[in-house]
Amino acid sequence: MRIAVNGLGRIGRLVVRAITSLQDSKLELVAANSLAESDIIAHLLNYDSTHGKLTNRFQYNNNYLFNSTSKISLFRQSKPETIPWGKENIDIVIECSGKFNSKNAAIAHLTAGAKKVIISAPCENADSTIIVGVNDHLLNSNHNIISVGSCTTNAVAPIVKILNDKFGIQCGHITTVHAYTSDQNILDNSHKDFRRARSCFASIIPTKTGVSTSLKEVIPELANCLDGSSVRVPTSNVSLIDFTFYSHKTLTVQSINNEIKESAKLANMKDILDIAPAPLVSVDFNHSKFSAIFDPYETKVVGKNLGRIVAWYDNEWGFVHRIIDIVKIVELCCRDER
Template identity: 30%
Template sequence: MTVNDDVLTNWNSREEIAESMIPIIGRLHREKDVTVLLYSRSLVNKSVVSILKTHRFARQIAGGELSVTETLPFLRALTSLDLGPSQIDLGMLAATYKNDTRGLTVEEFTAEAVAGAVGPDKLERREPRDVVLYGFGRIGRLLARLLVEKAGSGNGLRLRAVVVRKGKGDDLVKRASLLRRDSIHGQFNGTITVDEATNTIIANGTAIRVIYSDDPTTVDYTEYGINDAILVDNTGIWRDREGLSKHLRPGIAKVVLTAPGKGDVPNIVHGVNHDTIKPDEQIISCASCTTNAIVPPLKAMADEYGVLRGHVETVHSYTNDQNLLDNYHSSDRRGRAAALNMVITETGAASAVAKALPDLKAKISGSSIRVPVPDVSIAILNLQLARETTREEVLDHLREVSLTSPLRRQIDFTNAPDAVSNDFIGSRHASIVDAGALKVDGDNAILYLWYDNEFGYSCQVVRVVQHVSGVEYPTYPAPAA
């Protein structure tokens, strides 16, 4: 047998193993409301090749490739347990088992590691919480995709309606088509049909009522069977408490804004300060995509090294608020053609840090340059630390944070030598540390943080919605404090 034959045989064997994992992952998701992860990446509804690629990606953050032969025994062990709703990370199970010296079997170790998801203390499955999307643009449609994807188990969150202004012509058909096809994020993963008689878009079995309205104060959501819902405002038209309170109509219990809030509206970055949301708070903001990108790594650096001051420069993809060609715009420079120019503009991310990290006394300044790419941005975070360190120490710290800390869903890590912005389209993390670009000189550290300012941010929004709805399920093994 030649070397080529050996390689192909090995690949075919791993394909077969990954194929056997798919129905197990699917049953756990549908029947138990358990999401199987691999280093914070969901394996639900993934293909054979996607499962293998996710295992191979582990080498970038854990130092070595993780094989499906290592994770399959843990997946099988999960099937023998009476699990409650949860998220279970096979990568973390395999890694911690390797370091365990007690001689436990895989089954014994797995039962111990996920003990909080079984027995009398486990969460019980509950009725899904209604969600309404007010606005159906870039973020609104990505949120719809994520909510439909998470509806597979029949629990958690349930997208009931979207509210939009009535357009001319085939409005419903065109909105369904925009949900089905996306020039950046690709085809919708599933099927979409339209019921024009009831103004409904049906996506993978989820019936989404399209409500036409120009004024939030005119809608009674109970007329559509919607109750105690969380409304996500994607328009950014209203950003203070007075304006957002217009959404608190019959059927709506809470409002979540996908833009920086003004005044006393809490600005929440999931993973950092979501636990400060008061149970009776009806209006919250998810801040901006850039705030979500910089605050988690800033917290990670501040906790370990202390931060005296910093500056963030965002090189940001253009957005719909800019002009396609030169034309009048109320803001300086944004009237110039977005796809042809680098455009210096402002960012509120630096000032928003104080709301998300009130204990951080360091002054953080910021500015932004819009550039001619449609998605994925990079934040350059220049920090003066409270003590000197080395590049190797910072890399080890951030790599460990991305793997085992409570911020592991927010911070990703890559050491790919030729990484570019397109590589991070579809990332579900708030930001990705570029190891190759990191610079450290004594007490000065410069972090380069990629982020999908559309999809990664939308994932953060969904996490906040899950938290305030009470369906944010615990992750096992529990991350290190």
């Protein structure tokens, strides 16, 4: 499977790091498109403030990034339809630029010769929105524009599904306490969101999240039952889900914790859901590959039917590994069709 990445920001660079470190013969990263210069791309791949230094470091010239195990063609095109994906015989483009998150925009990659596009963001009109551990069984070879949702959707959806299957969720609210991202300002400056316009280091910043919209697509039986909000905090990575819900069945702290702990042992939750082994803090989950790490020490029940759970997630590294999981599922689907 020949893979390309469009956009080498935070997620795009970590996708490059993760795929090239796997050394999986079925997944060959052969091309990337970015408007940045080769020298800064290589430097930011090799040295990451959050995830550390690469041991197998990239070198560069005007046309390639390369290390001892990988050689990646570099393109600098602003429009996807002009990138020579066909010439490179690209099977999958991982769209990480943040600029082409609609189906109509992402189709340009297919026009350029790619066979499929995986969008690293929500996309309501995608052929499918796939959350690993929740609805990945629905992915098939006819899906050409695939959304992986958001890091938050990947964190909360597996736990919401577990709770709904066991206890029945009448309604609920999701709050994500989220690390700052590059969409925010270091110092106060103009922004379409008045609150994100403010310094990400100086304040706790309430903002919006699309998690409830994405959840409707992957757990349709809970459409119109859930809502969500986000609070950005002055930390660089690792976020937290705080989910409060009203159930059909009677709840206890023990019944919630036991159900999630047992579900985490299932095959479809391998590498998706983990359990915090102690009362930990956000830095302890940096560089975690899991979609979510459930914190049983924070579970609360009020009355008989009002429950609250907390789960941690590395909103960068964990999310990147779900993107790669979907690449692997697409590869398997296409292989089975041949």
